Amino acid sequence: MDHKVTVVGAGHVGATTAQRIAEAELADVVMVDIAADLATGKALDMMESAPVLGFNARITGGGDYDPTAGSDVCVVTAGLARKPGMSRDDLLKKNTEITRGVVEELVSRSPDTILIVVTNPLDAMCEVARRVSGFPRERVMGMAGVLDAARMRWFIADELRVSVQDVDAFVLGGHGDSMVPLPRFATVNGIPLPNLLSADRIEAINERTRKGGAEIVNYYKDGSAYYAPSAAVVDMVAAILRDKRKILPCAAYLQGEYGIEGLFVGVPVKLGRRGVEEVVELELSAAERAELDRSVEAVRGLVGALA
Numbered sequence: 001m002d003h004k005v006t007v008v009g010a011g012h013v014g015a016t017t018a019q020r021i022a023e024a025e026l027a028d029v030v031m032v033d034i035a036a037d038l039a040t041g042k043a044l045d046m047m048e049s050a051p052v053l054g055f056n057a058r059i060t061g062g063g064d065y066d067p068t069a070g071s072d073v074c075v076v077t078a079g080l081a082r083k084p085g086m087s088r089d090d091l092l093k094k095n096t097e098i099t100r101g102v103v104e105e106l107v108s109r110s111p112d113t114i115l116i117v118v119t120n121p122l123d124a125m126c127e128v129a130r131r132v133s134g135f136p137r138e139r140v141m142g143m144a145g146v147l148d149a150a151r152m153r154w155f156i157a158d159e160l161r162v163s164v165q166d167v168d169a170f171v172l173g174g175h176g177d178s179m180v181p182l183p184r185f186a187t188v189n190g191i192p193l194p195n196l197l198s199a200d201r202i203e204a205i206n207e208r209t210r211k212g213g214a215e216i217v218n219y220y221k222d223g224s225a226y227y228a229p230s231a232a233v234v235d236m237v238a239a240i241l242r243d244k245r246k247i248l249p250c251a252a253y254l255q256g257e258y259g260i261e262g263l264f265v266g267v268p269v270k271l272g273r274r275g276v277e278e279v280v281e282l283e284l285s286a287a288e289r290a291e292l293d294r295s296v297e298a299v300r301g302l303v304g305a306l307a
């Protein structure tokens with residue numbers, strides 16, 4: 001393949017991301033995990049599916065970072081999920097250590113790469129990756145908005161019984177309970193959502209979107225979502241590698257846009273070969289603005305706890 005993508009963490013999200021990238025023949029994939037054999041085994045298992053499925057991308061896996069050298073894009077999914085008895089702060093500390101170590105290893109071998117962070121707490125881990133890499137904001141971003149918007153799109157399509165292909169939606173803000181679904185910008189084949197659904201039903205969809213991650217955790221019990229998260233990552237990877245300049249909601253480091261300085265926040269960005277090529281500013285209503293401000297405060301609190 002012309003491109004190489006590294007995925008760190010061969011767990012649920014990482015391995016499914018690797019599989020989707022290879023099956024779409026977007027790039028060769030190197031998986032790295034502290035559980036080296038897990039990464040090696042999953043890579044081999046996926047390659048043994050290649051003759052049946054007919055994809056030509058190559059997937060390798062292990063614990064060594066050397067094979068990641070020269071990656072076009074690196075996706076960071078390494079980390080712990082919250083265990084019983086562990087506070088959010090404990091998780092923040094542990095995943096900060098993990099993300100710091102992983103990003104150091106990656107950027108020393110791929111100084112020109114583009115980093116896509118997936119590990120939670122997302123907006124804070126993006127900031128860790130930015131500080132450790134020293135990369136410009138074009139090349140460090142987080143995946144959250146594409147997933148949150150995809151959930152909202154599915155709920156809309158399901159409610160209206162229309163094709164998912166016709167439904168667009170946008171979610172701004174941090175990746176957490178304070179995310180900001182924007183039904184005013186949701187459309188069904190160009191028709192604004194408020195023309196098709198009552199305010200009550202729209203608010204129910206907004207609320208289900210905000211709690212979309214928790215809904216899946218409640219079913220899985222011991223783990224969180226990965227089919228939709230990996231699909232969302234791959235949408236971003238494809239936009240970058242194929243220079244699509246797609247406008248996607250991503251966690252981006254704001255430098256004055258939306259009146260926010262020096263913080264990762266989920267906003268619409270133009271994603272192309274250079275990474276975050278532009279932050280798209282929407283005019284928000286007073287209510288939307290207030291919701292965004294609340295969400296930004298939540299992110300500021302997390303980043304403040306990093307130090």
Ligand SMILES: NC(=O)c1ccc[n+]([C@@H]2O[C@H](COP(=O)([O-])OP(=O)(O)OC[C@H]3O[C@@H](n4cnc5c(N)ncnc54)[C@H](O)[C@@H]3O)[C@@H](O)[C@H]2O)c1
Binds near residue numbers: 009081175
């Ligand atoms: N941003 C989002 O929207 C979103 C969506 C889903 C999951 N997540 C987050 O992504 C992360 C991964 O989720 P998952 O379901 O794949 O978890 P998982 O437990 O299945 O996989 C995590 C993997 O990371 C590996 N790992 C741990 N420390 C490492 C290190 N130092 N170096 C390399 N690998 C290491 C583990 O061995 C494990 O295989 C979690 O933090 C989760 O909260 C974020």
